[in-house]
Amino acid sequence: MAFVSAARVALHNVLHLHGQVRLLRLTYRKASLHGVCISHVRCLASTKNGPSIGNSLHNDTTCNTDKMTPDQSPTSMEPPGIRHVEETEADSTNSMPSANVSQALNRRFGMENLDHLHLEQTSSDGTDSDSDDEIKSSWTFEEENKSVELSNADLDRTNLRQISQHVVEPQYHLAAYVSESETLSQLVRLGVDLTQLQRVKGAADMIIKLDFETQVKPYLLFLHDIGVTDSHLGNYISKNPNIFNEDLEDLRVRINYLESKKFSKESIARIVSKAHVFILMPVKMVDAKLGYLQQEYRLTGNEVRAVITRLPKLATWNLQKLKDNRFYIKEFLGFSDAELKQMLVKYPKLFLTSKHDLGRKFDYLYNTMEMSHNTLVEWPQVFRCRLHIIKQRHQFLLSVDRAQYNPTKENYVSLHALVTGYDLAFCENVAKASVIQYNNFLKSI
Known part of the structure; x- marks a missing residue:
């Protein structure tokens, strides 16, 4: 039992010491950041010729022992709160510098910060809420003058965590690195719009790390070989910088697939130029889109090529949306399969129109203007x-x-x-x- 009592007293002293150090560390940090006189903080942080920081605080402020409550005695099982130490120092006649520092900090940060710190220091059962590893990494003692000091790394880390919870990362523009990056300077000469390129998620960080000769130039030559003109290269890279994340062999396989489906070189160039993400799609996905169009609308091979060449974006559109639009036009607007095919061949963009717009316009054309289905099929552009x-x-x-x-x-x-x-x-x-x-x-x- 005597050993247990001694252990409890030792634990109480350690917790009391740690609580005082945490208070002094926060006070020292705030004072350093906001220009409060360091000598005032040193008055609070000094530990010379004292058995503990808590006792030195009471000695420096000449607090009367009769003001201490029973729960602050050395043998008490509950560690004293930080708020009590502050109030005791403020009541002392010899603690004016400390009081001035406390008032300055209170006006700067508000007392709620200290209340929050007090809640973090102790838990309901009187034990410290921080782990030993956190205690060791958060503060150190300087042996020369026995004062509480923080390393620069710890100071930055704790300031960001406790004082500024919302850290705003720096914003930059690629244009600032054009003079330093050969890749960026070459892309600008090609007509790449860096502002538009930077809107693509992750593109800025990716492209600034690329080597122009080995990681960019081969892709430009590839685009040139498949028919993208020099005047359109800059616009293409601005809208589709993710092409540099693709393997060059995979890109060639996708072009070979179009050639195997008897797309002409001019059609391939138009498809790649107009639908920038088309070349990023796997062959399996492209084949599924073309197969769907041919089967659902009963198109011939030439009609499929004509539709995709006229509107390459049709192949990059969400397949489920294409199915939903076809179902809506057929079942709700009353067009037949033959009329659907005719409208697709004449004006494929109709099937990229939202169902809401299609319904409103069809209602007015059909019910108010008394247009027949045959008349609407003759010129389906009216729905746009x-x-x-x-x-x-x-x-x-x-x-x-x-x-x-x-x-x-x-x-x-x-x-x-x-x-x-x-x-x-x-x-x-x-x-x-x-x-x-x-x-x-x-x-x-």
Whole structure:
């Protein structure tokens, strides 16, 4: 029992000492960062000729022993709180420098920081919440003057952790390194837009580490060989810097696949130039997209090549979205399989339009303007026109009695003539009215 009691007393003294050191360390750090006089902190941190830091604090501040409560006695099982030490020092008449430092820190940081530190120092059972490893790495003693000091590395680490919880990483632009990097300077000469390139996640850190001769130039020669013109190389790299992350042999395999499907060199050049990520897609994925288009729409080989060449982005689009749009156009808008094929060949971009826009425009064209499915199939580009333009011009044609969309009757107005061209051409060729009359009509609606 005597050994257990002695161990508890020793543990209490260690915890008490550690609590005082943590307080002094925080005070010293804040004072160093914000210009508070270091000599005032030294008054608090001095440990000369004293059995412990806690006792030296009471000796320096000449605190009266009759002010100490029973739970602060050396034999008490509960370690004294940091708040009590601060209040005791503030009450002493000889502790004015310490009080001034404390007030300055309180005005700078607020007392809630010290309260938070107190909660971290001790737990509910009176034991220290920090591990021994954390204690050893957070502070050291300087043997020469017995004062609490922090190393530069520890000071930086603890300041970032305790004072500034939100660390903002520095922001930079690649343009600042053009003069120092041969790769960047060569890319700029090719017309690469570094601002656009930097928007691609991870591209800035990746490309600044590349060697131009061995890691960049082979890709530029590859793009040139497959038909990307010199004038388009800069724009291509700006939008697709991730090509440098691909193996050059894999890129050649993907081009060989297109050649095996009898795509012409001109078609391959257009596909790679217009759909920048096309060349990043595995052959298996490209084959699945082309197979889906051919089977679902009953296309011939020439029709597949024509559709992909006209709109290369169709092959890079999400396959599930393509399926959803086809289902919506067929089941909800009422187009047949043959009409779907006809619209795909004529205007493949229709199948990249959102279902919401398709539904709104079809409702107005079909129900209000009384357009048939056959008429819409003849010029499916109307689904990519702005709905308010369609409404304004249709209502104006109604006002001048020229809203006639039946091709078998006189004064037929095609969808192409309705929505294309400037207002002047529309008024003169379709509405047979003046632009002033059309503008006045727009003001009245």
